[in-house]
Amino acid sequence: MANSIPSVIDFFEKFIALTEEDRVKITSSFKEVKVKKRQFIVQPNFVATHRNYVVHGAFRSYVVADEGQEHTIAFAIDDWWITDYNSYIFQKPATMFVVALEDSTIMQIDYEKEKELKASHQKFETFFRTIAERGLAFYQRRLISNLTQTAEERYNEFESKYPLVSQRVPQYALASFLGMTTEYLSKLRNHRAKKK
């Protein structure tokens, strides 16, 4: 199994150039954590203390509405990041759950360490600025899909954009991510299959 350290470092290097010293700094800011399937890494009412990089595995963040329905906000598989950003950024209580969908390995950085890292060198500030901007653009595109497309169109788009995710997450989680019921997604899938 691949070592986890290179994998986060590689991610940083997509956006900023690192010296050997920087790599050491990053390595000491993160800690590797093994997470079992069904284990929570963020829970409502507790402050999200970490930003989590998924080395390998799969996670899902979701909120629970008044009547108890779960709504998936994000998925994260290998090489993605996940947390309750509203909680982490503002360091206030979370409203989301973040749960492992598989046995996983993650690299966690906590809020204070991240702050030190950013303060230590401009390039780290640049790194976090860049991923925040990309996250912003991502959520904006997602909102546009939700406003402009039908359930079936959203499903098709997801399948073609993220075939790997689609295979690894349970259907009820995908349905609530796409903003539809699990029954309806089941129908979409099966009607589609028949048409072939």
Added chain:
Amino acid sequence: MANSIPSVIDFFEKFIALTEEDRVKITSSFKEVKVKKRQFIVQPNFVATHRNYVVHGAFRSYVVADEGQEHTIAFAIDDWWITDYNSYIFQKPATMFVVALEDSTIMQIDYEKEKELKASHQKFETFFRTIAERGLAFYQRRLISNLTQTAEERYNEFESKYPLVSQRVPQYALASFLGMTTEYLSKLRNHRAKKK
């Protein structure tokens, strides 16, 4: 009428401490532009060259779906920012329109100037990182509303959170922002009025 320079400067000072030199640098990075009602500041297929701070006035960004319906993505009134972020951040062609809903005054910074500003001092990198993070958190909350709430709940929430915006934007724009038809919003408003 208030001078536009102090107003952007004040915004920066919410997040970072500025020296007199910094203020001069900011002032020279932005240019004031007067925009007439119905004038576009971003259009599809053109790269969004500026990030726009609204000194006073009102704007709306929207996309046009296949069948021609407009979907409002964001509003911006006094002291807010607006652009097509997906276009601006990646400097690729826009998919949105951004149009003035009133005669307005804005302060524009272009992509290159912003880059220089960020490169010139860590604090500016911090500033843009902070607003990107807040934007991300904002869009994530908006997505949650869209997934978890009914049309009526979204309308009520908007009215109580942004009463000033609600008064200044046309109803068809608000309806499409909230993800419903203008007819349905009209019914919600009037049924509500009767119940009193």
Added chain:
DNA sequence: ACCAAAAGTTGAACTAGTTCAACTTCCTTT
């Protein structure tokens, strides 16, 4: 290997929100 619980399927009844069409009111422009 077995059993209980969780996940997924299918059909029938339903409803929140859309569509269409006709009308009224409010802005702009001249």
Added chain:
DNA sequence: AAAGGAAGTTGAACTAGTTCAACTTTTGGT
């Protein structure tokens, strides 16, 4: 001040997606 268009309203018919319920399949724990 008038005219024409854009914005908003109302009701009736409709539909995409939900809800409910009964069932089958898969998964995980002992």
